[in-house]
Amino acid sequence: MQTTTRSLLDDLRSFDKGGFFDLGHPLLNRIAESFVKAAGIGAIQAVSRGAYFTAIEGAGLDSGTGGLPAEISGASKKHRFRDLKGETNRKSLEAMVKNTGKESMQWGLAAGVYSGLTYGLKEARGSHDWKNSAVAGAITGVALALTSEDSSHEQIVECAITGAAISTAANLLAGIF
Template sequence: MMNTSSSNLETRPALLQELRSFEKGGFFDFGHPLLNRIAESFLKAAGIGAIQAVSREAYFTATEGLDSSGGGIPPEISGNKKHRFPDLRGENNTKSLEAMVKHTGKESLQWGLAAGVYSGLTYGLTEARGAHDWKNSAVAGAITGVALALTSEGSSHEQIVQGAITGAAISTAANILSGIF
């Protein structure tokens, strides 16, 4: 006689192995490691970007009540530029929800773009040069910084140059520090 609890225990490792295989191989296969890496990085970062955008807006919405009642909101947080989503205070809940979805989608796209471009460039440069070093990180970071600066509203020449310098510096530092820790 087969016990159902022992049968569940026997299938549990198979389920865990199946879930672990997603971590190793990804959720999809486009036939080339470069495309797989770009798509996986894009999706993961876009999800993180959406969570970040919604949680930031939830924080500001929650603190807005404290600010109006005189509760201890620091002056650097309170102010006119508190909300990143200015259209969120719509005429009704439907307008506010539409604004939230629109702005969260845009932010998700920016995060996904950054991760996909950076991941694809580092992989491509590593394959082309035959080495994974700080130079690949610097070039990929600079191009990713430029791509992010171009997606922001009203990007100027100075913002694009700053994005390139910042992206190169951060990714180079991350590459160098990853070898230390």
């Protein structure tokens, strides 16, 4: 009897083929795979952004007196890890891990909700078109708005409209490119 062994590299290569999870239903598999992929991207994005703003600040470019344009300087204050310059390295590391986890969850939530909704709407309606994308994008936008620290009614509506617009445009442009 011959046994085959798969390496981690083989598992990672099969990740794009959709066979990484088998939760018993295609909808669950799709949500889980989208969540994991997007959460990984979110983590990379959060760490990269934090490293960038830490480097900018360390180089003295973010002094507020003209090192960076105001919109970038304002963004660095908004997206900076709150306790990155804490009293200890442990506090800084905890802040980075907490922020990275939060961003990963937000990205994963967005991808999982959107992917699950588009799949579910396709199955329910029997077709995949811009309408499915618009509804899925709007609901995903609302879900993301609700995860922010200061979600207001206006922000929730704005995120719903933005999510619907972006996903509809992506669906319509997918046929062109």
